[in-house]
Amino acid sequence: MAGIYIHIPFCKSRCCYCDFYSGTDESRMDAFVEALCAEARTRQSEVGETVMTVYFGGGTPSRLRQEHFDRIFDTLHSLFTIDPAAEITLEANPDDLSESYVRMLSRLPVNRLSVGVQSFDDGELVFLHRRHSSRQAEDAVKRCREYGFDNISIDLMYGLPPQTEASWQRSLSRAVALDPQHISAYHLIYEEKTRMYRLLQAGKIAATDENVSLAMFARLIDCLTAHGYVHYEISAFGKEGCFSRHNSAYWKNTKYLGLGPSAHSFDGNSRSFNVASLTRYIDGRPPLRETEHLSAGEKYNEAVLTGLRTVWGIDLADIKVHFGDELHRYCLRNARKYLDRRLLETDNNSLKLTRDGLFISDSIMSDLMWVADRR
Numbered sequence: 001m002a003g004i005y006i007h008i009p010f011c012k013s014r015c016c017y018c019d020f021y022s023g024t025d026e027s028r029m030d031a032f033v034e035a036l037c038a039e040a041r042t043r044q045s046e047v048g049e050t051v052m053t054v055y056f057g058g059g060t061p062s063r064l065r066q067e068h069f070d071r072i073f074d075t076l077h078s079l080f081t082i083d084p085a086a087e088i089t090l091e092a093n094p095d096d097l098s099e100s101y102v103r104m105l106s107r108l109p110v111n112r113l114s115v116g117v118q119s120f121d122d123g124e125l126v127f128l129h130r131r132h133s134s135r136q137a138e139d140a141v142k143r144c145r146e147y148g149f150d151n152i153s154i155d156l157m158y159g160l161p162p163q164t165e166a167s168w169q170r171s172l173s174r175a176v177a178l179d180p181q182h183i184s185a186y187h188l189i190y191e192e193k194t195r196m197y198r199l200l201q202a203g204k205i206a207a208t209d210e211n212v213s214l215a216m217f218a219r220l221i222d223c224l225t226a227h228g229y230v231h232y233e234i235s236a237f238g239k240e241g242c243f244s245r246h247n248s249a250y251w252k253n254t255k256y257l258g259l260g261p262s263a264h265s266f267d268g269n270s271r272s273f274n275v276a277s278l279t280r281y282i283d284g285r286p287p288l289r290e291t292e293h294l295s296a297g298e299k300y301n302e303a304v305l306t307g308l309r310t311v312w313g314i315d316l317a318d319i320k321v322h323f324g325d326e327l328h329r330y331c332l333r334n335a336r337k338y339l340d341r342r343l344l345e346t347d348n349n350s351l352k353l354t355r356d357g358l359f360i361s362d363s364i365m366s367d368l369m370w371v372a373d374r375r
């Protein structure tokens with residue numbers, strides 16, 4: 001199975017917490033789309049299999065216009081074999097989802113929408129520099145459904161400085177009331193080079209107390225599982241049959257091709273990273289990509305990190321086949337203390353986090369990772 005990720009490096013305005021690569025000058029959007037199609041042509045041979053998922057991320061893919069989508073889909077279909085049942089996801093911001101825009105989207109091959117809601121509290125949305133209100137987000141999701149989209153995901157954030165457990169619960173309640181097929185929820189991360197990080201450093205905001213963060217995570221799991229969502233990845237909840245196929249493929253270390261500035265690709269043995277500069281990308285100024293070959297230890301670490309994040313866990317038979325007896329023993333030896341404390345469990349020869357383990361997943365993952373002098 002192969003996936004294609006397409007990075008759209010434009011946003012109408014920048015949110016103060018975000019470090020994804022994008023800019024607000026949309027004047028070079030046509031040139032970007034041409035450069036994207038040229039990159040797809042150049043890298044056609046890297047995709048030898050049928051494409052099962054296409055994901056438009058960003059940035060804000062809902063800044064693209066119909067002519068851009070037509071050009072991109074024509075190019076993809078001319079270069080790759082895309083399965084007729086492929087999952088084709090588009091990230092969209094609520095304020096872009098006007099009636100005419102949703103109608104246009106409904107005529108495209110896009111069959112899954114990921115709507116960046118982040119919060120249903122208007123004060124929190126202002127704090128995050130989001131451009132929409134909670135009401136606009138609700139209307140946008142309903143409008144998408146009216147136009148036939150039956151696979152909708154919404155993104156939420158928690159651990160925000162102005163957020164309380166009560167306001168988080170209200171956001172969760174309004175999210176489930178919309179009955180989307182999928183909900184992703186991320187704790188705020190203070191990324192360097194963001195305005196949010198500078199506010200924190202200057203003491204103008206305070207990070208959420210760790211116990212409050214953990215209580216919010218517990219509330220997230222309890223609320224969404226009580227409403228029929230399967231907690232299938234640390235940050236992802238889906239109704240049965242509606243898990244993100246594209247992201248699930250990432251977590252299972254499947255190959256994918258990343259197109260666009262700052263996009264990453266994985267071919268099974270190495271990762272490559274496109275230049276994070278729209279100007280250089282459009283002008284074709286090399287180097288356009290850096291590649292990092294993964295050692296066996298690095299691949300093992302990725303298998304641990306991605307496997308433990310999911311309900312499928314780490315496939316221990318797979319670890320033995322791909323990484324040999326030594327790393328298999330190493331994994332089990334380091335897992336022992338967590339198995340004894342019921343923070344990890346084995347199920348069908350897979351190693352998984354228990355509910356209690358989810359709350360300290362970072363330390364468990366780092367303990368299971370390969371460090372040469374820990375042998």
Ligand code: SF4
Nearest residue numbers: 011014015018058059
């Ligand atoms: S969160 Fe989304 S809309 Fe906001 S700056 Fe980042 S990519 Fe753009």
